[in-house]
Amino acid sequence: MASDPEGNRPLSEQELQDLVASSDAGARDPAGAVGVFLAIVAVTWSVFQVILASPISNVILPGSIVNNSRQIHLAFGLFLAFAAYPALKSSPRDRIPVQDWIMAVVAAAIAMYGYFFYDKVVNSGGLADETDMWFALVGLLLLFEAARRALGPAMAIIATIFLMYVFFGSSEWVPEVIRWKGASLKKAMSHMWITSEGVFGIALGVSTKFVFLFVLFGALLDKAGAGNYFIKMAFGALGHLRGGPAKAAVVGSAATGLISGSSIANVVTTGTFTIPLMKRVGFSSEQAGSVEVASSVNGQIMPPVMGAAAFLMVEYVGISYVEVITHAFLPAAISYIALVYIVHLEAVKRNMPTLGNRVVSMGKTIGGMAAFFVGFAALCYGVQYPVKAIVAMMPGASGLALSLLVVATYVVLLFVASKTDDLVPDDPNAKEVELPVVGEIYKAGLYYLLPIIVLVYFLMIEQKSPGLSAFWATSLLFVILLTQKPLKAMFRGQTNMIDTGMDGVRDLWQGLIDGARNMIGIALATATAGVIVGTVTLTGVGQVMADLVEFLSGGNLILMLVMVGLLSLVLGMGLPTTANYIVVSSLMAGVVVELGAQSGLIVPLIAVHLFVFYFGIMADVTPPVGLASFAAAAVSGGDAIRTGFIAFFYSLRTVALPFVFIFNTDLLLIDVTWTQGILVAISATIAILIFTAGTMGYWLTRSRFYESILLIFVAFALFRPDYFMNKLQPPFEDIAPTELVQALDTAPEGEELRIIVSGPDFDTGETVETTLLLSVGSEPTGQERADAFGLMLIEEDGIMKLDEPMFGTPVADDMDGFDFYADDPVQITEVKAPASQMPKELIFIPALLLLGLIAMMQRARIGKEEEMA
Structure with missing residues (x-):
């Protein structure tokens, strides 16, 4: 899967696209009438979801369709899964066998069972009769097969084990600690397929209402050219620094991770350019792949999408979307800062060369990037004031006026972009690498920020639902895709307006197809994970898991958290981010809350969900199943297992952070004031950089063993000042x-x-x-x-x-x-x-003094080395 077994050669561009397609969108792409038909089905699914998310969905769509939207959503996903994903490696890629057509139609029809027999299901109170039972059983089997094709065997195997537990949980061969009374086939099928406790539960509802629109938003934004723009901007800003390609990979992956729901697609999209350049400046194949893996997987913890987990947390935790992303932001941000620092230390340790011939100070680069992000955030926040003024001036026509204003802004930014050349992907293997100049290229894609501003504005300022916010942002992308090429041609005085207009239609069509095909796996993941959630609610196995963890940990709180982390890691192996989170949160979140309370630790539920989520996504990194590591090795030509282990080492801060915010919820900005929040952000950033230096064995110079230990100790004091203050003064x-x-x-x-x-x-x-x-x-x-x-x-x-x-x-x-x-x-x-109690922040003073002492020791050693040289 990863590379040529004989020589570990990097895969070609076409092979890499096939790799992403086979994992994210389906490897089968038949030509001719069948291909057109599948494209129409995919586009129909996308259009249906856009209409469903629109504010006039109840006017356009019949109530029966809106009420059964989960069934329709899953029907599209199942049909396209059997059509787009071959059953076996030996199955044909250029055509769809008869048996796959049959399974696609039958699976879609059974998914719609609740729609076709809505009155019967409602009147029965969700209790299945004989007919319902057999239809549900066939539906589950087809769902598991579709999940096996689209997601790999792990998801289907885990769901099957849980379903077997429902039936055979009372058997003698089941360990007594997890034994339960068992359920009949009719009761199980009622729970899993007929009611909203199983397959058609909360997870599939979130996939239907929110996730599709965000995946489609990402697909359309990438189709418009934003992905290439973000990568070029990252390389223009950071590529000339020592270890610059790796730093640019981190920042570029953070930007694409904001809109991508797949760590594998993120690895291949940015990695095809960044990994060869990282190797060029001295990173080994495995190190280059590891940096890309760590930064791409981290994209899944970065708000606002978080691999769709943010929307699930809203439902599972019972807090607003704004609160979820507020709590998740700081750990994700400092994790990326730490990764940039890891790359910097690697480059300094090995005295890596720089790319290109430009000399720009790192201070100016960091200052410029900080100014951009602060300015962008201020813009997103400040937009509300002119909006309020317009609404006050023309309350009846404010919607139309604001829409025209956004379109006018887009046209102006597009006019500015037309004065520069269109950005084309660079060749990382070129003999001479010409790094982009930010001052020359930034104008070419400023209008890509408009849909993101619209999305952030509706989410954060207006606090509309995620689905409606994504609808308005996606609607703007429709306009951009259809008009950017013909308008640029007009502004440039070209005469090919009709041809470029048709190019825009083709881009939109392909974006709608990409969005739908990228959703196949997520739709099946949320539906299949519903079986696991249904098993938990039907059998009470969550309590059993708590008893098991408590027994194995002997009641020790730290050991219990380690065990929950390991279990989350194991349960997440081979699963996509969304399914991964559903599984680990259903089984493990309650365990942490219950056992924490028994040990005197009161943890907010959002902290627990983020804890299991962080460990769950680490399964994408960790051998032997780390899918992102295999994808990176396919790009770099390195060894996949070694890539996974190095990526895990680079991701140590992602492993450490959950333990920090479980004990210190200030890091999640829970119940803190603005001034406290700013202080927490500063201290946590310093702490993560010091922790990184301690684990990398290098700070101002190569650290001695005791210096590394002291650096980690200082980081701990900055992360957990309350630990030491509680020892001095009981809370x-x-x-x-x-x-x-x-x-x-x-x-x-x-x-x-x-x-x-x-x-x-x-x-x-x-x-x-x-x-x-x-x-x-x-x-x-x-x-x-x-x-x-x-x-x-x-x-x-x-x-x-x-x-x-x-x-x-x-x-x-x-x-x-x-x-x-x-x-x-x-x-x-x-x-x-x-x-x-005295302010716990007083602990920062001795911690920073100790840090200063370590700095003096290292500077003195640097001075001696320079004298000897």
């Missing part, structure tokens, strides 16, 4: 459990008390404990505040016992694992109230 004061009501009575509104509850487990009878967080409300008395939480307090013999809380009260779900009717009581063993 909580203990209150007797019997005085809880009095403590609640005197506590100011908004203060958070922690209570540790101990009692017999409902399933095992063993004594367990959990930590509850009580945010004091506005009730006038302590007893009323306790009642508001649902705490049924009974004070006996100096012990504060608890009765079973009323259903629906705030603490009911957190305490549903206790047996309130056992001989031993459920009781409050500890009450902790916040204590006054």
Whole structure:
């Protein structure tokens, strides 16, 4: 798959495109009438999804279609999967065999079963009869086969194992710790196919409503030429620096990762240009591939798309989209900063040459890039003020006026672009490498930023739904694709307006096809992952996983998190980002919350979901299944396994960050003020750079072993100042459990008390404990505040016992694992109230002093080396 087994030769351009196609869009592309038919189906799917996301979808589409949009979405995905993906390596690529036609039609029809028999399904309350059961079973088998073709065997195998667990979970050969009572075929099929708990659940709904539009947006933006523009800008800004091609690869991959849902496509798209140039300045094949892998996979953690996981987090965590990307932004940003620094240290350590003949200072380059990003962010934010003014002046016609203003801005920027030559991809193997000059090329693609500004504006400022935001941005891309070539020709005084106009139509047509074909795998991944989610809800296996992890970790919190990370890594092997996140979050997120609470760690749910997501995407890097590593090795001609291991080493900060933000949620900008947020961003950036220097064994010069240890220690202090401050001053004061009501009575509104509850487990009878967080409300008395939480307090013999809380009260779900009717009581063993504490940021002072001492030691050593030289 990766390269020539005899010589590890790099694959040709055509072979690389086939690699991406076979993994992302389907390797089969028949010619003639069949090819045209498949193109029409793909375009129809894209157009349907655009209309579905539009603000007038309820007017254009019948209610039955809107209500069953998930079924239609999956029907398109299944049909195109059997048509576009061959069953075997030996299957024909230029035609579709009869059996694939049959499976495509049958699978699409069964996916639409809920649409065709909507009244029957609704009236039955989601309970399958004999007919429903057999249709559902055939549908599941065809879904698994389509997933095997489009996603590889891993997804289908994992889903099959979970489905077998549903049927045979009561068998004696199933370990007792995960045994359950089992389910009948009819009950299982009802749950998996007829209701919205399985295949047609939340994940497929998110794919239908949001993900398609963002994938289509990325495909159209790339078709318009934005991908090549971003890469050229990155090389123009960074290519002339030491290790410049690798730095440009990181930045270029970050830009394309913003709009790409596939790490493999990202690797091949940017890697075909960046990897040969990295090798040219001294990186080995494996190192060049590893840099591209690390930066491309990191694109999946970068908002706003995050490989579609951002939209799933909205549904699973229950917070707004803006909150999700706000929490995810800082770790992703500092992770990319660290990767640029890794590349820089590699280049300095090995004294790599520079490319080209331009000399530009790194300080000016970094300053210029920072100014661009700050300016772009300010532009996205500042747009709201003229928009508000226009809405105030003409409330009835503001929509039309703003649309005309955007189009006018586009025409002006396109006029500016027409004064420069169109950008064409460079040849990385050319004898003389001419790096682009940013000052000369930036005008050529400024109008590509308009759809991104529209998207960010609607998402962040207007806070519209992701689907509607992507609709307006995609609509603008329709206009751009259709008009950019003929308008440029007109501005340049050329006469081929009709020909260039037809080129625009062809670009739009191909973009719609690319968007649909890129969605096949995601649609099947979310549907198949629905089987895993359905298994969790039907069998309660999530609780079993918690018991298993707790047993293996012996209750040790750090070991438990390591085990959850490893399990997330294993479960994510061979899965695309979207399916990967669904699987690991369904199984592991609840484990971290529950076991964390038992250990006294209260973790916000978004932090837990980001934790398992970070480890899940690392499966794209890690051998032996790291798909992105294989793709990079195919480009570089290096060894895929070695590429994977080096990429994992470069990605150590992506492994370390989840542990940091689990314990220090400030990194996710949770409950911080603007000034705190800025301080956290600065300290976290410094910390990640120091951590990188420590793990790379090089800072100002080659580090000695103890210096590397000290650098990592300084990074830890900057990341976790609370750890040391809590040792100096305890963050909580203990209150007797019997005085809880009095403590609640005197506590100011908004203060958070922690209570540790101990009692017999409902399933095992063993004594367990959990930590509850009580945010004091506005009730006038302590007893009323306790009642508001649902705490049924009974004070006996100096012990504060608890009765079973009323259903629906705030603490009911957190305490549903206790047996309130056992001989031993459920009781409050500890009450902790916040204590006054010095600012934890004071720890930065000794940490930075230690950093200064290390710098003095290294500078002194550099001075001695220069004297000896």
